Each structure stands twice: as structure tokens, then as C-alpha cells.
Amino acid sequence: MKETILIIGSGAREHAIAEALARSPQRPKLICFSGARNPGIAALCAAYGIGSIVDPKRVVAFAAEHAPTMAIVGPEAPLAVGVADALWTAKIPVVGPTQALARIESSKGFARELLAKHNIPGNPFFQRFESLDGLEAVLTRFPNQHVIKDDGLAGGKGVKVCGDHLLSLDDSLAFCHELAAAGHPFVIEEKIEGEEFSLMSFCDGKTLRHMPAVQDHKRAYEGDKGPNTGGMGTYTDADHKLPFLTDADIAAAQSINERVAKALAEDCGAPYRGILYGGFMATKDGVKLIEYNARFGDPESLNLLSLLETDFVAVCRSIVDQTLDQQSVDFAREASVCKYIVPDGYPDTPRKGDAVHLPTQLPPDVTLFLSAVDVKEGQLIATGSRTVAVVGKAATIAQAEVLCEQVVQQIPGPFFHRVDIGTATLIDRRVEHMKSLRSA
Structure with missing residues (x-):
């Protein structure tokens, strides 16, 4: 039976999902429901609905019109409100966890407590608070060495780190008071030092198929300066590791994912x-968990889905049918670099409404993914968030970076990007940082 696949979401991540599905030899029919019209996704879809993706009834109503055989949820917010639950109830299988399972992302305290309960390594010291009781004792136990996190989803703006955002005990107390006043539980964690990386796995509840490791760059400006963003770009290496990681680091992260999937099934009673x-x-003390997400990362998925060689429709079907143990998953042995073009002023005061002029021809190993854009009078317009992502693939990170940068430079206008992502200078700094930590 030919698949009809519902994609939920409208960003570059969902554009990459649509492109990967469209490459399938099965030639599935694609439909999309999202809060905005992404012309890149729309060009691949037979139907495109616009509405609230955090309203399960609206999502199911659109699905009922088009009878999808399967759905893929892109962003975290629909998962947190139970869109997957509603679709399953409507007999539509979903790549994306139910509301209870999605707490691995929607509650940072839940994730930490799950690791602690099941003796899964990777937790630093943490404590969850629902009031201010005992707060000062914990903050003073880790002076200048703590992280404060809104327990729930906060769009990347709910985390503050000593030395970056919190410059004194008064700053930390003020942020905690702000969260408590808003009725938000929060988590305080010991600050850990090292190099961040993302390790994603396809999961059917029993079997995991791991993806290559990726490094994201959250800070807006070169040299890892400026405010946090949704992610300015990412890179992967041809060996599916990263230059600053060891085989043991990769194995540890994969093991944690496997144990977390098992723990979730036990505690939630569902795969x-x-x-x-x-x-x-x-x-220097091994791999530590920063946080869990319940969906593809953005921009990480842009790299990974560009490298995926296995039929993505088959992978998704094996996830919902719980037959992933019978499905191999292969990624190209290439490096990739992704850079986001964003409006001037992003993320705090971004320009909106500027025309976006894309190159008419691209090199064969470069792909563009549209994100926060709209079309007005036939012209692509930036709507104020991350605008366009450029992904280059090559034999090495250096070659992929050059390809990517050449195309980024061809997109004019009041936009900026991080030139340094994927460059030898940036990567060498990461490698030297880990060498110094491991030898200390």
C-alpha cells in the first residue's frame, strides 16, 4: 500500500524531513499541517493545512480529511500537549512519542530523575524545586558552578549558566525568583565543563539505530559569543564521530540512549x-547528559537526513510497527556542514519582511532548507527567525565548509551567519580544549 505521510511543523527540520521522504523509492504522498506555510515543504506536498499544531483536535481533523497512513511530528510543543496520543487514538501511527514519554524533553526534572532512578550514568548533581525552600543552600554549595533550568519547555530561553548569564549569586537568586513567581518549577544543576555533542537515535521502543554524532553551535556570533539561539549551524565528520570525541565517548552516549529508552518503557508502560x-x-570524567529532546534536532537533522542513505519511509514504518530490529540504517561516509542565515538583530530584535534572494543554481552536494519564510507577491520574505539553512557535504569537514560558505555568500541582504562553523580554527580549539581537560 502506498504511504500517505502527514508532516507536522513548518521549519527547516520539517523541510528536511519532507525532502528525505520524497527521495524514497516508495514515492509516498506527503501532506503537511503547520502554523505557517513553508514553500519548500508545500512544493513537495499534495495538501497543506494551516492551523495550531498544539491543538490535537485541529491536527486530527486535518488528518481525517486526508487519511494519512502515518504521521511525523517535527517540533517538541505538539508532542508535549499530546498530539501523538490523539493521532494514535484516531488509528494513525506516529513517529514521535506520546505525551507521557515526551516528558523526557518537556520536564528536565523528569529526565534527571529517570536517570537517577535507573542508575543510568551521566547525571551531574541536580535538584528540582517547586518553591524557593532550600534554594540558597544549593546555590552556595556550587558557587559560580551551577546552571538553572526552567523545568518545562521554554523555547531555548529557559536555561541560564554561571559565567555566561549569571554573574553573581544575586543574579541566580533573581532568576529563580522570576521562575517561581511565574509558577514554573526549575532545576539547579552542577555546571560541567567539556565539549557538547548531539547523539540521536531512531527508536521503536525496543531497538535503537544510532545516527552520527553532531555538534551544534547555539551562540549567535563567531567565537561562541552572544546570546543563545535555536542553533546557528552544525557539522558531522565522515567517520560519524567528531574530532574531539573518542570511541568510548560515542559508545557511552549510545549506551545512555539505549538505557533511557528501556527505562521510559518500564516507567511509562509504553514503547x-x-x-x-x-x-x-x-x-574529563566521561560523558555527561545535558538534556534530552523528544524529536529531531534543528539544525542537526538537516545534516543527518542529508546523509541518510536508507529509505526514510522504511525507517519510519519500522519505528511505528516496532520492526526496527529488521531494518538496517545507513548514513553516507561523508562530512557535512550546516550554516543558518538569520536576519540582522536575531535572536532578540530580528528584522522582518526583507526579501530573500536564493541562488538559482547549487553545486550537487549543497542543499538549501527553508525555515522562517513566507511568500508575498511571488517574493520569498524573511519572517524574523532563522531564515535559510545551507548544508554542504564532502569527503572532509574542511571541504564541506568551503562548499557551504560559498553558497551562503551568494545570499545577499540584511542577514548574517557564523562564518566559523566547520572551520579548522574552531574545531582545533575544541580538540585542544578536550586534550587539556583529559590530561588535567
């Missing part, structure tokens, strides 16, 4: 079917 995304840090 985790979707993408299990561990955000990790390599430290």
Missing part, C-alpha cells in the same frame, strides 16, 4: 517510538 535525542557533554 518510545520516535527520535531519542541526547544532548551530551564530553568531560
